[in-house]
Amino acid sequence: MSQPPLTEPQIKTEHGRVREISVPPLAPAVTHGNLADIPFTNAVEAPAETALTRKGRTDTWWHMTTRDFAREVQAVAKGLVALGLNPGDRVAIMARTTYEWTLTDFAAWTAGLITVPVYPTSSPSQARHILQDAGVRACFVEDVQQSRLISAERGNLPGLEHLWQFSSGAVGHIMDAGRDIPDAAVDERRARTGPESVATLIYTSGTTGPPKGCVLTHGNFFAEVDNAIELLHPVFRSVSAEPASTLLFLPLSHVFGRMVAIGCLRARVRLGHAPSIQTDDLLADLASFAPTFLLGIPYVLEKVYNTGRATAEKMGRASSFDRGARIARRYGEAVEEREHGHGDGPGWGLRAARGLYDTLIYRRIRAALGGHCRHIICGGSPLGRRLAAFFEGAGVAIYEGYGLTETTAAATATPPLKPRLGTVGWPLPGTAVRIADDGEVLIKGGHVFSGYWDARTASAVPHLDADGWMPTGDLGTLDDEGYLRITGRKKDLIITSGGKNLAPAPLEDWLRAHPLVSQCLVVGDNRPYVTALLTLEPDGLAHWQRMHKKEHLSTAELLVDGDLLRNLQQAVDEANSQVSRPESIRRFAVLPRDFTETDGHLTPSMKLRRAAIVRDFAAEIEKMYVR
Incomplete structure (x- = not known):
């Protein structure tokens, strides 16, 4: 091809x-139908073709045909109808990258519902905000820990009627609930959903404020995946003898992973999920x-x-x-x-x-x-x-x-x-x-x-x-x-006290690529020169210690170790070679711990929460501006 x-x-x-x-x-633009049609079209046109490859309990992979995937989607959709969910209701999914995530996504669309992703690492307040704002009636979670997190918030979520846990057999229970629902009841809902209908509410990372729900339609996804499939022809339509396939490990709660999952099913590319x-x-x-x-x-x-x-x-x-x-x-x-x-x-x-x-x-x-x-x-x-x-x-x-x-x-x-x-x-x-x-x-x-x-x-x-x-x-x-x-x-643009405008991202990206650096935050707004906060990459640091025979040093000793600081200075010098002198990093500080989502320094999609980092490490920043 x-x-x-x-x-x-x-x-x-x-x-x-x-x-x-x-x-x-x-x-061509899709003028009728919706994303839920994809599994059923595949089942009609290529019923024996592999749709997904799933990992069993013995760590072996087994293939699922398009026909079998469509049957499971229909069965779960019938269960959602039987349990009282109506067209337009919002259903949340909080799980790692698993087969059940993709299954319930398509099943919800088949039942005329709107899916709302929640990052599996979300804090109680983050999950509560999304479920409240979206007006979610039902929520899927992966395991008991997430179930407890949502259960603890039920008092703040009066509209949440159902909480289902994948690891305790939720999918099977929902299928059982829908056994008496005729296929026609679900087919009729699917037929009423068009490209202009809302498919999902995906909440932004919230780097500068509370997360906002982005309203994406079925037509938005078709415009995205259909053109991506045609553009990236060697990827989705493998030009070699080996059929195209991918193992998805990025979170389905992020639009990037979701788009590729949908694109794979649309293009009949063998899809697998890697939760860890x-x-x-x-x-x-x-x-x-x-x-x-x-x-x-x-x-x-x-x-x-x-x-x-x-x-x-x-x-x-x-x-x-x-x-x-x-x-x-x-x-x-x-x-x-x-x-x-x-x-x-x-x-x-x-x-x-x-x-x-x-x-x-x-x-x-x-x-x-x-x-x-x-x-x-x-x-x-x-x-x-x-x-x-x-x-x-x-x-x-x-x-x-x-x-x-x-x-x-x-x-x-x-x-x-x-x-x-x-x-x-x-x-x-x-x-x-x-x-x-x-x-x-x-x-x-x-x-x-x-x-x-x-x-x-x-x-x-x-x-x-x-x-x-x-x-x-x-x-x-x-x-x-x-x-x-x-x-x-645009909001991250730094303006030094000397009037120099600079974007911190290129310097941060260059330094983050160094094996010793985990995260980097460039500072300099209203300051006389540019500085940086660095955190250490655990694997890279452990390797460096082995190679320099310094495994015995504690974290505190490493932060002042001359050899380590010289290596980091070399990395900073390399980054500085990409920019002008006024944009270059003059001083840096190595922090004793990494930025984490738990501490509020990273979003669920691993973006820096700049204001929180600057606030929490204000003392370290000030030291870099003391002569």
């Missing part, structure tokens, strides 16, 4: 600069499932790279790994230049060197991803040119994208065969991107949400400007060919 032609983007310039780019859709992201658990699942592509975030790719280098260093082959990494980056950059008509691609010598290091290094990197992975869709935050080029050279194509909950995940993506490393690509087909006068990224498209949920009216409040553009709050630039580069958050 060949790659469908990509329509060339339409670019508008103002005063010699690219200000707007739009890409025509690759898929602990390194050993995930590596074992990847090895046994062997996906052809993965959905990832920069943190995961940084972890794979850093673990590979640490292993090489432990074996006394760090210099060999570093040479191989340089070869991979050069190879990836040469491929990029060829695709853009600026060169002939990797020369004979570079191809030969890559072949040598493929055996020594790259094969091990691919093995950590399951051995069969050739594509990674990456989002959440900028990956960076160095790492993107490395993986491209190591034989894993990276499709970097950018989007928000409000845009049903990706608004831009790297187009196949036209990569531009270090950018987040062109607009998704059917999407337009514009840069406002102040540098803010504006978006239009069929996947842009209806608005934010208003609990008083149980409807969406539109969030578009007079011309139909959605302001993202992100800052960015478009290059001469229309590739988008995200430079930071």
Whole structure:
């Protein structure tokens, strides 16, 4: 199956600069039906084809056909009807990335309901806010701990009538409740739901205030996944003899993971779920499932790279790994230049060197991803040119994208065969991107949400400007060919006392990629110069201690250890080389503990809560400005 032609983007310039780019859709707009139709259409058109692969109690994977998945969706939907849930009612799902999550999502849509994701790590107050604001009537949880958390809040949730626990057999009980409900009762509800109907309320991370519910319709998801499937043809329509498959490990409570799950079922790509992201658990699942592509975030790719280098260093082959990494980056950059008509691609010598290091290094990197992975869709935050080029050279194509909950995940993506490393690509087909006068990224498209949920009216409040553009709050630039580069958050913009404006994200992303650094917060608003708070990556630190024979040092001793501080200073110097002198980090402080969601320093999607961090570490910040 060949790659469908990509329509060339339409670019508008103002005063010699690219200000707007739009890409025509690759898929026709869906004018009738809804997401719940997907399992039933699959069951009719390809009943024996594998829809999902599930992990059994003996850690072995078994296949589920499209016919069997549709039967389970219908059975759960009938149970929801029997238990008194009405069309338009909101049903929450609070669980890790499991088969039951996807099953109940589609079953709820089949019954005409609206699903409301809740992060499994949410605090009682966070979960309460979402359930109250959405007016949830029923809630699925994964285990007894989550059940206790919600039960403790029942007094504040008078509208919550049902609480079901996956681990105690909730799915089977609901199926039993619906045995006497005729299929026609559910089919009629499904037929009444159209593309304009609300599919889900997904709440934002709440970095700057209480989470807001984004109202996403069935049509929003169709516009997103149908164009993504056509654009990322090598991913969803595997061009090799091996059928496409993916193991989903990112949270389904986040729009990114949800979009890919829906896209896989829409494209009939074999889908698996991995609930644990602990390194050993995930590596074992990847090895046994062997996906052809993965959905990832920069943190995961940084972890794979850093673990590979640490292993090489432990074996006394760090210099060999570093040479191989340089070869991979050069190879990836040469491929990029060829695709853009600026060169002939990797020369004979570079191809030969890559072949040598493929055996020594790259094969091990691919093995950590399951051995069969050739594509990674990456989002959440900028990956960076160095790492993107490395993986491209190591034989894993990276499709970097950018989007928000409000845009049903990706608004831009790297187009196949036209990569531009270090950018987040062109607009998704059917999407337009514009840069406002102040540098803010504006978006239009069929996947842009209806608005934010208003609990008083149980409807969406539109969030578009007079011309139909959605302001993202992100800052960015478009290059001469229309590739988008995200430079930071508008609200995060730092203005030093000397009047220098800078976005902290590029420095933070660069430092976070270092094996010793877990998190980084750049500080400098109304200050004479820029500083940073650093936290240490446990695995990277443990490896460093072994290599420097300093396992005996306590945390307090490490924070003042000269060798460690010199290594961190080198990392800061590397980051500073990417920016001007006024934007560079002059001093840094290493904190004794990491930022966590529990402490209120991270959102459930791992974004920094800047105000909380600055407040809680005010003393450490002040010390960096004492002469």
